[in-house]
Amino acid sequence: MHTFVQELKKSMFAEGLDDNELEKLCSIAESKTFFKSEKIFDEKDKTSSLYFLVEGRIRIERKAFPKRHLFIPQIQIVKHGQIFGEMAFLDNVPRSAIARAAGSVRVIIFDSEKLHQLLTMDANLGYKVMGNIARIISRRLRRMNDHWLSAVGSDFVIPEFEYSN
């Protein structure tokens, strides 16, 4: 059995996958270690690999807006057992944020092209994995909405915000 199988097995990303499907997924994956403060990817990078965090913590950051911010806006913390980098993976657009190791971390990397190819060829696996990714992002969006609404006060009117799609 591939050593990654056990690491992925209990995650939401691999929910519903049988051992055979997990093996397929792991056969295209690689593992890498990053040290504290190292960037896994940078804003505007044209890479689109999908990452699974095995150990440690990742900070998702944005570059400061010129003249508006002195601090580095931190959007999220990724904890072990979670995926990150899925926006560029799904849309093949440049990275929208920086992923930085908050300490020593180990990640499993799914090359974008190899993963898309695998999911297209094995549509059952593709359906399960895409469903899991959709559920993960949906929960993140739900939490972001909660976060937004609990952070803003009644003196802070929410501007009309349109779904672009």
Added chain:
Amino acid sequence: MHTFVQELKKSMFAEGLDDNELEKLCSIAESKTFFKSEKIFDEKDKTSSLYFLVEGRIRIERKAFPKRHLFIPQIQIVKHGQIFGEMAFLDNVPRSAIARAAGSVRVIIFDSEKLHQLLTMDANLGYKVMGNIARIISRRLRRMNDHWLSAVGSDFVIPEFEYSN
């Protein structure tokens, strides 16, 4: 050809689907009209249908927090050609917000059970549709992050926000 096919055809939700797949999708769908201010669903409703907006505009609202808000927080505007209600569809959890007709609207409704069944049985279709839903939500989350960061000033420190998954 099913009348819904043309309405879905150019949407991001149906991207990459061939006519045969569109027909399958439409065969389980229904259409419904709502009038201004009518609720399509309410917060905490235990329904999980997926909606596609054909005509009009939908306001996604949250009930006011007791003692914190006097106004009704409006999270998003849904425009024609877009899906909504996907969170409950994906996760089978109660609705997290109210969907209200901003004027007269027409929607295509996909019953949750029927759609899940179709996507499981036809995994190629399932893979494409789940991929499209994941991409749609991913873009919404990306916009919500942008929105958040452009709304907060440098005097407003973003609290550590953890991905639950």
